[in-house]
Amino acid sequence: MKNIPDHLFQKISKVLFVLSLGLLLYPTLTNHWLVTGDGPCHMYNAKVLKDLFFGQHADFYLDFYKVNTSLNPNLWDHFLFAVLQTLLSPSLAEKVFFILYIFTFAFGAKYLCNTIQSGSNWAVIPVLLFAYHHLMIKGFLNYSWSLAASFWVIGYFIAHWHQLNQWKTALKLCFLITANYLMHPIGYVYAAAGIGFSTLVLMIQPLIREEAKNLLIGQTKKILSLAVILIPSVFLYISFMAKTDFSKSLNWDGLVWVNSLATIVQEEVYYSYFIAKLVVVALFIGILVRIFRGPLLHRGDGLLLLAFFFVFLFHANLIDEGMIGGDRLKFLPHIAVLFWLTTLRHHVWSKLLIMCTGFIFLIILSFVRYPVYKEASEWVDDYLECEKYIEPKSKILTINYEYNGNRSDGTLISTYNWLFIHGTAYLGTFKPLILSDNYQAHMSWFPLNWKENRINFYNSTHKDEISFENRPPRADFVHYAEKSGKGPIEYVLIIGQNEEHKNHEYGKEIISQLEKYDLICTSESHKSQLYRLK
Structure with a gap:
């Protein structure tokens, strides 16, 4: 070697x-x-x-969003993504x-x-x-x-x-x-x-x-001696502190x-x-x-x-x-x-x-x-099959039951991360849309914020303080128009809903509200269904 x-x-x-x-x-x-x-x-x-x-589409976007011009951190990837998508x-x-x-x-x-x-x-x-x-x-x-x-x-x-x-x-x-x-x-x-x-x-x-080096080495030896001298008392002190509420444990x-x-x-x-x-x-x-x-x-x-x-x-x-x-x-x-x-x-x-x-x-x-990278990409392509049925300048609510992704045999795609928690945001990169799970828009350090809190889907579709990000999801989306003053939600995208979800109290509420919508797209795998307001 x-x-x-x-x-x-x-x-x-x-x-x-x-x-x-x-x-x-x-x-x-x-x-x-x-x-x-x-x-x-x-x-x-x-x-x-x-x-x-x-x-482009400024009137549509600015009816819901406002631009945060503060020079906060978290600007970089927005700038780079904007340039690349141009x-x-x-x-x-x-x-x-x-x-x-x-x-x-x-x-x-x-x-x-x-x-x-x-x-x-x-x-x-x-x-x-x-x-x-x-x-x-x-x-x-x-x-x-x-x-x-x-x-x-x-x-x-x-x-x-x-x-x-x-x-x-x-x-x-x-x-x-x-x-x-x-x-x-x-x-x-x-x-x-x-x-x-x-x-x-x-x-x-x-x-x-x-000469300074030799002096420093000598001083270091003294410090090492001091460290040995302090070991018993420091050990007792740490043991005492660990048993008290004076400080949290390391x-x-x-x-x-x-x-x-x-x-x-x-x-x-x-x-x-x-x-x-x-x-x-x-x-x-x-x-x-x-x-x-x-x-x-x-x-x-x-x-x-x-x-x-x-x-x-x-x-x-x-x-x-x-x-x-x-x-x-x-x-x-x-x-x-x-x-x-x-x-x-x-x-x-x-x-x-x-x-x-x-x-x-x-x-x-x-x-x-x-x-898992491969399956995750295929899962996204699955619900993007419905993208062509969504009209530009629309609002879309995503109700996603499977943040981890789910295979046909019921096993999870990602077992250590909510990989798909905001995956449907890809829909908004193809055409002008307002997306329900735009979590960034209610955080002040991001460059795009909701114009008003009542427009925020999290605020205007929750029921009993439970939202569509809950597990399982819950949403009162048929009353969004009167709560937000921005008209009804035109599209609802359901992902990963199974019989257990449908029979749950929250699932029954969602199915009841979907009576006001038509099913217009089911992905090839049947994992995703897109509904449009009648």
């Missing part, structure tokens, strides 16, 4: 990088749709914004969107690894495991983009540390981090904290001369048993747990390697501080749980640790082991996930 020539090792690294890129792109390239939970809704709202920009069909626009995301993530990781330490293509492979994560498939697209962009921001900062006083460099970095902000606040904080900790390291590094399991790589299939969870544990093991081994082999300080050590900072943020629970705060934070320390591994003085065999382990897990996860 030690005798592998460096040029051969670098060639192997590049080949595995290309193969990994192919594995990540394959689901997008070979399927009609890459279905993500909230993703279709982002795509629909971008289509509305695009139409408004070009003055040039391409909805399916092709989505393909290009995800291809660009994968390239941004992969080449951003490669750029940062090689900026920290040249010749570190080997370290990129395990980072690529995190390109497809639970929240990405959940449809948190701006969040995913912001993480990918943060690699470029941190990498550019480290690479151009000595040129920051040059206006061109400063302007480029300003543009990068501002764009990162417009994607999502988590990725922005990741980038900003990465810059902050890297600044600290890069400022201290030149000050560590030989969720170490949430960081070690990370399920973030489990995207759509339950079987992924075990691989995700194992990968997260391997990263933790690599961290401890890496710290020991650094202590015994040096260097004392490396330009990439800001990434280690970044990892510890996000461990703190995870435990501090600064994001409301309703915003899925823990899920947004818990795998970010692992990514920072993988970048930090490039700072160590590795033997060739250790680099080869890390790289090949990452590649093997990427192959396994790709094979586990792909059948």
Whole structure:
């Protein structure tokens, strides 16, 4: 292993990088749709914004929506989807969107690894495991983009540390981090904290001369002695606090048993747990390697501080749980640790082991996930068969009983994610429509909001505070006109309704209301039925 020539090792690294890129792109390239939970809704709202920009159907849209002109995060994917849908069909626009995301993530990781330490293509492979994560498939697209962009921001900062006083460099970095902000606040904080900790390291590094180095080593030994001295009292303190209500317990399991790589299939969870544990093991081994082999300080050590900072943020629970705060934070320390591994003085065999382990897990996860990507795309095509029967400038209520998708034998398509919660939003990318489940429109940080609360389908079709997103769905849609003042709902799309649903109290209410509608389309699989107002 030690005798592998460096040029051969670098060639192997590049080949595995290309193969990994192919594995990540394959689901997008070979399927009609890459279905993500909230993703279709982002795509629909971008289509509305695009139409408004070009003055198309403005009277229709602005009767229901208003444009939020605040420069909030979550703007990026709307801008990109709008541009792509101007040039391409909805399916092709989505393909290009995800291809660009994968390239941004992969080449951003490669750029940062090689900026920290040249010749570190080997370290990129395990980072690529995190390109497809639970929240990405959940449809948190701006969040995913912001993480990918943060690699470029941190990498550019480290690479151009000595040129920051040059206006061109400063302007480029300003543009990068501002764009990162417009994607999502988590990725922005990741980038900003990465810059902050890297600044600290890069400022201290030149000050560590030989005499200062010896002094620092001596002081470090004293600190280690102090740590040993404090162990008994700290242990007793932690034990006491754990038994009281003074503070919440730290969720170490949430960081070690990370399920973030489990995207759509339950079987992924075990691989995700194992990968997260391997990263933790690599961290401890890496710290020991650094202590015994040096260097004392490396330009990439800001990434280690970044990892510890996000461990703190995870435990501090600064994001409301309703915003899925823990899920947004818990795998970010692992990514920072993988970048930090490039700072160590590795033997060739250790680099080869890390790289090949990452590649093997990427192959396994790709094979586990792909059948579900394919079935999900086919499920979307199934209810899109009814799209041609919907007149433009109409309102459509979706009553979806199967957010996980359902096969003909009754088993679930996606066992670990509500993959189809907003899947019918694809309908609005083909023609001007007002969609019932446009959840973004009642959230102030998105660029398109309901004009009035009474227009919001969630508010105007619920019954006894139970809405069409309940499991099972409930909706009072025949009274939408009088509640909203916007006329009746012209179309109702029913997805995945079975006999059990029909016999449920809420199902009977829905069937009763459908007497005012005609069945005009049943998909080939009979999973979807479209009704039109008589």
